Amino acid sequence: xxxxxxLIDRFDGTNSWRQRYEFPHKPGMTVLACLIHIKENIxxxxxxxxxxxxxxxxxxxxxxxxxxxxxxxTMVDDLREQWGEDTLTISPLxxxxxxxxxVVKWDEKIHRLRKANTGLHARDEFSAHEGCRQSxxxxxxxxxxxxxxxxxxxxxxxxxxxxxxTDFLEPFIYTHAARYAKDSRSKNPMEHVMDMERSGLWxxxxxxxxxxxxxxxxxxxxxVALLRDLAYRAGCTEGPGPRHAKAFRTDLENxxxxxxxxxxxxxxxxxxxxxxxxxxxxxxxxxxKLTPLEAARLFVADNKRVQDHDGLCRILEANRK
Amino acid sequence: xxxKYAFFPGCxxxxxxxxxxxxxxxxxxxxxxxxxxxxxxxCCGASHVQDIDPETALLANxxxxxxxxxxxxxxxxxxxxxxxxLRKTRATLLDGKKDWANERLAKAGLKFEGTVExxxxxxxxxxxxxxxxxxxxxxxxxxxxxxxxxxxxxxxPKIMDYENHLNPQSLERIIKACGASSVTxxxxxxxxxxxxxxxxxxxxxxxxxxxxxxxxxxxxxxxxTPCPLCHMQLDMYQPDALSYSxxxxxxxxxHLTQLLAMALGLEAKAIxxxxxxxxxxxxxxxAGRSAIQG
Numbered sequence: 001x002x003x004x005x006x007l008i009d010r011f012d013g014t015n016s017w018r019q020r021y022e023f024p025h026k027p028g029m030t031v032l033a034c035l036i037h038i039k040e041n042i043x044x045x046x047x048x049x050x051x052x053x054x055x056x057x058x059x060x061x062x063x064x065x066x067x068x069x070x071x072x073x074t075m076v077d078d079l080r081e082q083w084g085e086d087t088l089t090i091s092p093l094x095x096x097x098x099x100x101x102x103v104v105k106w107d108e109k110i111h112r113l114r115k116a117n118t119g120l121h122a123r124d125e126f127s128a129h130e131g132c133r134q135s136x137x138x139x140x141x142x143x144x145x146x147x148x149x150x151x152x153x154x155x156x157x158x159x160x161x162x163x164x165x166t167d168f169l170e171p172f173i174y175t176h177a178a179r180y181a182k183d184s185r186s187k188n189p190m191e192h193v194m195d196m197e198r199s200g201l202w203x204x205x206x207x208x209x210x211x212x213x214x215x216x217x218x219x220x221x222x223x224v225a226l227l228r229d230l231a232y233r234a235g236c237t238e239g240p241g242p243r244h245a246k247a248f249r250t251d252l253e254n255x256x257x258x259x260x261x262x263x264x265x266x267x268x269x270x271x272x273x274x275x276x277x278x279x280x281x282x283x284x285x286x287x288x289k290l291t292p293l294e295a296a297r298l299f300v301a302d303n304k305r306v307q308d309h310d311g312l313c314r315i316l317e318a319n320r321k
Numbered sequence: 322x323x324x325k326y327a328f329f330p331g332c333x334x335x336x337x338x339x340x341x342x343x344x345x346x347x348x349x350x351x352x353x354x355x356x357x358x359x360x361x362x363x364c365c366g367a368s369h370v371q372d373i374d375p376e377t378a379l380l381a382n383x384x385x386x387x388x389x390x391x392x393x394x395x396x397x398x399x400x401x402x403x404x405x406x407l408r409k410t411r412a413t414l415l416d417g418k419k420d421w422a423n424e425r426l427a428k429a430g431l432k433f434e435g436t437v438e439x440x441x442x443x444x445x446x447x448x449x450x451x452x453x454x455x456x457x458x459x460x461x462x463x464x465x466x467x468x469x470x471x472x473x474x475x476x477x478p479k480i481m482d483y484e485n486h487l488n489p490q491s492l493e494r495i496i497k498a499c500g501a502s503s504v505t506x507x508x509x510x511x512x513x514x515x516x517x518x519x520x521x522x523x524x525x526x527x528x529x530x531x532x533x534x535x536x537x538x539x540x541x542x543x544x545x546t547p548c549p550l551c552h553m554q555l556d557m558y559q560p561d562a563l564s565y566s567x568x569x570x571x572x573x574x575x576h577l578t579q580l581l582a583m584a585l586g587l588e589a590k591a592i593x594x595x596x597x598x599x600x601x602x603x604x605x606x607x608a609g610r611s612a613i614q615g
Contacts, residue, residue: 082488083488159528160521163527202517202520203517203524205514205517205525205528206472208476208477209472212477212486229373232372241372241519241520242372242373245369245373248367248369249370249374249377252370256361256362257364258367260332267519268519283557283560283598284557284598287595287596287597287598288596289337290337308360311429312361312363312381312384315380315384315425316380316381318428319376319377319380
C-alpha cells in the first residue's frame with residue numbers, strides 16, 4: 001500500500017498555508033491516529049483538538065476533502081477507498097472561526113446554543129426527592145437527540161450557514177431545542193420552540209448535509225421539521241414558510257396535487273403575486289411554461305381531483321378521529 | 322432496466338416542468354420501457370407538508386406506495402424530492418408505523434405490504450448505460466455539460482443509498498454514454514435553494530447564482546440536473562439569481578432525460594427545449610457544431 005499523504009490546512013493566527021505530510025501506511029489507522037503520528041514524529045507545531053478517542057467527546061471533528069468527520073471514528077483506509085486516492089486534504093470544520101490549524105472557536109456557537117434555552121425545566125409534579133420519571137416510550141422519543149456530542153459536524157457543510165449565518169443557527173441548536181421540547185418531563189416545551197421560530201427555523205434549505213454528516217446518526221433536519229410543527233400548532237402560522245407549507249397541505253387535501261398558480265398568492269399574498277412576482281409570471285407565459293388561460297383556469301377552478309380522492313379523504317379523516 | 326415501471330411523475334411534471342415528463346416518456350419509448358402512471362397518485366408533500374402535519378404527509382405517501390404495490394411494479398420517479406419522500410416513508414412504515422398506516426389505508430381499501438421498491442430514474446438510466454449506449458445515434462461529442470446532482474438525489478445517504486454520496490458518478494456515466502464531456506463545478510453537490518425560495522429568497526438566489534457562475538466560468542454549454550425542482554430553480558429563477566452575481570452570462574439547464582433524448586436523436590421540439598426560461602438555442606448550436614466536428 002502507498003504511503004499516507006495528508007495535505008493539512010494550517011493557520012498560525014496570521015498566515016494560512018497548505019502543508020504536505022507523507023508517512024508510511026499502517027493498516028487500521030484512524031484520521032486522529034495519523035494526526036497524532038504527525039505531531040509526535042514529524043511536526044510538533046501541528047495543532048488539533050482531541051480527547052476521548054471513542055466518538056463520545058466530539059472534540060476531534062475535522063474536514064476530509066471538504067466533508068466533516070470525527071477524526072477518531074474514521075478509518076483512513078476507508079477514506080482512501082471512498083475517494084479513490086492516496087492523498088487526503090484535512091481542513092478545520094467549515095462554518096467556524098479558525099483559531100489555529102485544525103482548532104476552531106466554539107464561544108460564539110455556545111452563545112447561540114443558549115437561544116434554545118437548554119436544560120430540562122421539570123414539570124411541577126416532579127421533585128428532587130422523587131425524581132423525574134418517564135415511560136420508556138417517552139424516553140425513546142428524545143433519546144436520539146440526547147446523543148448529540150456537540151462536535152459541530154452538522155454545521156460544517158450546512159448550505160444555509162455557508163451563505164449567511166446571521167439569520168440561521170447551527171443545526172445542532174435546533175436538535176437541542178427539540179430534545180427539550182419533546183421531553184415528556186418538560187414543564188413548558190414551548191420555551192424551547194419560540195426562540196427557534198424567531199431564529200431562522202423556516203430558513204433551512206433542506207440540503208440534508210446535517211443529517212448526512214452527524215456521526216451519531218441524529219437528524220437535525222427532522223428536528224427542524226419537528227419544531228416547525230410545534231410552532232405551527234401553537235399558532236405561528238404567518239410568514240412565507242408556514243404559509244407555503246399550508247398551501248401544499250391544502251392542495252393535497254383538496255385535489256391531491258399542487259396548484260402552482262395558487263401557490264405564490266397563498267405563500268406571499270395577492271399583492272406580492274401581482275407586483276413583485278409579475279416579471280416571473282410574465283416570463284413563464286412568454287416561454288410557454290404556462291398559458292394565461294391555463295393560469296386563469298387553475299386559479300379559479302383548481303386542479304381536477306385525483307382518482308379516488310374520496311379514498312384519500314377517508315384515510316386522512318380516519319387519522320383525525 | 323425493467324420493461325415496465327409504476328411511474329410517479331410528481332406534481333411539477335404535470336405543470337411548469339412538463340418538458341421533463343415529455344422527455345422522460347419519449348426516452349422511455351425509445352428504450353422500449355413502459356412508464357405506467359400510478360392511478361390517483363398524490364403530491365408527496367414536497368418536504369413541506371411534513372413541517373406542519375407529518376401524519377398527513379406520511380399517510381398520503383403510504384397511499385402512494387400502496388397504490389403502486391397494487392400494480393405489482395417498481396416505482397420510478399424522475400424527481401429527487403419525490404424519491405426521497407417516498408423512500409423515507411417506506412423506511413418509516415417498515416420501522417414500526419406499518420400497522421398504524423394500514424388501519425387508516427383500509428378506509429380506502431388499500432394496504433401497504435412493504436414489497437414496493439422506489440427507484441430514481443437517474444439510477445435506472447445509469448445502471449443500464451451499457452444496454453442503451455448503442456442506441457445513441459447522435460453522440461453529443463464536445464458538448465460540455467456541468468452535472469448538478471441536487472441534494473435529495475444523494476442525501477441523506479441512508480435513504481438515498483444508490484451510490485457514494487461524496488463522489489457520485491451516475492450523471493457522469495450518462496453524460497459519457499451520450500458522447501458529451503463532463504465539466505466539474507464546485508457546486509456539483511450543493512443545494513440549488515429551491516425549497517427555501519420563499520422564506521430564504523436571498524440565500525436561494527445566491528446558491529443558484531453560484532452554480533450558474535461556476536458553470537459559465539468553466540465554459541460549460543449547460544448545467545444538467547436529474548431533479549425537476551433543481552431545474553425550476555436553476556432555470557426559472559436564473560434571471561433573478563443572476564442579479565446577485567456580477568454580470569455572469571446565463572447558462573441553459575437541461576433535464577437529464579433531455580440530454581439523453583438529444584443523444585437518441587429525438588427532436589428538440591418533442592422534448593420541450595423551447596419551454597426553458599434560459600434560451601437553449603446556444604446549447605443546440607454547440608451540440609450542432611459538435612455533431613459536425615464529430
